[in-house]
Amino acid sequence: MSLSKKELSILIEVVYSIVFTLIFLPYFYENQEKNLILIDGLVGKIIQITISSIIYFSLAYALLEVTFKKKEARDERDDMINSKSYKLGYLLYEFSLFIFIGYVYSKFQNKELLNLTGNQELYNSFQLTDGGVVFFILVLLAFTSIIKSLYQFYLYRTV
Amino acid sequence: MILKNNLKEVRQKKGLTQEELGTNVGVSRQTIISIERYRYKPTLELAMKIAQNLNIKIEKLFYFAD
Numbered sequence: 001m002s003l004s005k006k007e008l009s010i011l012i013e014v015v016y017s018i019v020f021t022l023i024f025l026p027y028f029y030e031n032q033e034k035n036l037i038l039i040d041g042l043v044g045k046i047i048q049i050t051i052s053s054i055i056y057f058s059l060a061y062a063l064l065e066v067t068f069k070k071k072e073a074r075d076e077r078d079d080m081i082n083s084k085s086y087k088l089g090y091l092l093y094e095f096s097l098f099i100f101i102g103y104v105y106s107k108f109q110n111k112e113l114l115n116l117t118g119n120q121e122l123y124n125s126f127q128l129t130d131g132g133v134v135f136f137i138l139v140l141l142a143f144t145s146i147i148k149s150l151y152q153f154y155l156y157r158t159v
Numbered sequence: 160m161i162l163k164n165n166l167k168e169v170r171q172k173k174g175l176t177q178e179e180l181g182t183n184v185g186v187s188r189q190t191i192i193s194i195e196r197y198r199y200k201p202t203l204e205l206a207m208k209i210a211q212n213l214n215i216k217i218e219k220l221f222y223f224a225d
Contacts, residue, residue: 004189075186077199156189159198 005068006078007156012060014149016053021142024049028135035130081155089148096140103136104128160223167195169213169220184208 003011024045031039107128114123170180170191177191184205193199194209201209210217 004187006189073181073185073187075190076202076205077186077190077193080199159193 004156005064005072007153008064008068009061010149010153010156012057012064014146014153016056016060017142017146017149019056020049020053021146025135025138025142028131028138032132032135033127033129039131077159081152081159084155085148085152088151089144092144092147093140096144100136100140104133160225161197162200162221163197163224164194164221166191166209166213166220169215170195173213175213180209180212183212 027045031042111123111127117123170177175183177195178188181188181191185208186205190199190201194201206221207217210220213220
């Protein structure tokens with residue numbers, strides 16, 4: 001299976017999203033019960049994510065440019081594929097926002113119900129924390145990004 | 160009705176490669192391949208550019224088939 005420069009460029013994004021999900025999301029998962037200010041080494045983790053992203057993309061795109069020296073023209077087919085995949089991404093993003101609102105609402109709703117039972121421990125476990133919100137948003141963004149890029153790749157292979 | 164074309168035959172008759180035709184009309188080789196395989200329907204602008212470049216009437220190049 002021979003891949004074009006554009007297809008490889010999409011795969012670079014997919015690999016990044018998957019690697020980011022596997023390496024960095026567990027950190028946010030472990031800290032989802034905490035408030036952002038209380039998360040250990042958060043600034044360090046953000047710097048680590050930024051630097052590793054810059055290094056990854058610089059190396060990947062430099063390698064791509066070396067492998068495919070010829071510049072590929074961007075044309076109407078690219079625009080069509082991009083508009084279709086970004087439309088799907090946008091719809092997923094909108095859908096994710098509804099899920100997010102539902103998540104926040106259910107936290108409040110359940111918290112109020114648990115308050116009536118008088119079980120303090122269970123009541124405390126339903127706290128809506130900054131860390132939890134950040135983790136949830138990152139999961140949704142990673143999911144949306146991976147699906148959008150995979151659909152874009154699929155369109156490049158089939159259209 | 161399906162929009163079909165004679166692009167591959169006409170291009171080969173003119174002795175052009177997919178890459179050359181793509182460069183002439185400002186699109187990638189993949190786009191020419193997709194049009195030839197009926198996977199992608201070009202816009203009117205691109206269809207006219209291709210017809211003009213191959214020196215053929217657009218209705219001879221693109222046609223509807225049942």
